[in-house]
Amino acid sequence: MATCPQGHASGDDEYCDVCGTQMAGAAAQPASQQSAPSQQPGAQAGSQQPGAEGCPVCQTPRAGQFCEVCGHDYTGTGAPVQLPVTGAQWEAVTAADRAYYEKIIAEGGPDADAVAFPPYCPERSFGLYGEQVRIGRRSKARNLAPEIDLTGPPEDPGVSHLHAVLLAQPDRTWMLVDPGSANGTQVNGRPVKINVPVRIGAGDRIHLGAWTVITIREGTP
Numbered sequence: 001m002a003t004c005p006q007g008h009a010s011g012d013d014e015y016c017d018v019c020g021t022q023m024a025g026a027a028a029q030p031a032s033q034q035s036a037p038s039q040q041p042g043a044q045a046g047s048q049q050p051g052a053e054g055c056p057v058c059q060t061p062r063a064g065q066f067c068e069v070c071g072h073d074y075t076g077t078g079a080p081v082q083l084p085v086t087g088a089q090w091e092a093v094t095a096a097d098r099a100y101y102e103k104i105i106a107e108g109g110p111d112a113d114a115v116a117f118p119p120y121c122p123e124r125s126f127g128l129y130g131e132q133v134r135i136g137r138r139s140k141a142r143n144l145a146p147e148i149d150l151t152g153p154p155e156d157p158g159v160s161h162l163h164a165v166l167l168a169q170p171d172r173t174w175m176l177v178d179p180g181s182a183n184g185t186q187v188n189g190r191p192v193k194i195n196v197p198v199r200i201g202a203g204d205r206i207h208l209g210a211w212t213v214i215t216i217r218e219g220t221p
Contacts, residue, residue, distance in 0.1 A: 067162075091216075097213035115210045128174065130168065134166075135150070139161045164177065164185050178195070183208065203215070
């Protein structure tokens with residue numbers, strides 16, 4: 001159990017469960033992300049430049065399309081995406097990937113030994129609906145409840161509260177954006193650059209955290 005700068009006991013090592021304050025050392029890169037790309041100078045989430053725009057919800061300095069803390073979409077006031085009535089239904093299936101886990105652990109780090117592969121992790125299916133689908137772990141302190149909730153059990157400690165976002169396109173395809181997760185995201189083995197949309201299709205595999213894999217599937221209407 002960690003203690004936040006305000007003295008509260010928190011089960012979350014990124015942000016305090018009580019007051020939402022960032023935990024000391026939370027900005028350090030965990031060992032579970034050695035294969036993900038390092039952030040480029042000036043691209044770190046939360047870094048503020050003179051005159052930078054702040055989130056209207058939680059006042060966090062803007063670092064991309066989505067607020068890293070509360071998930072606010074800065075383009076949410078724009079015209080909604082008009083999806084056709086007919087077409088296939090998409091779903092995201094989450095599971096644990098042993099091969100990916102072993103690759104992450106093999107690359108080492110100070111916390112590598114503390115990250116264990118779950119002995120049992122059933123597949124879970126999430127339908128993709130609406131204009132955006134957030135991927136991450138829910139947080140009461142930050143009032144964040146992602147549509148693809150990877151809180152568990154089992155819980156992947158390398159998954160950020162707001163790790164990635166799927167954005168619906170007019171042609172019923174989806175784009176994936178990593179708004180600045182602590183450990184990065186990979187699509188089909190390739191690192192995703194922060195705030196750079198990547199098109200997602202049926203059969204694509206999204207890896208995040210220490211062992212989580214999300215497979216995109218196209219079902220029937």
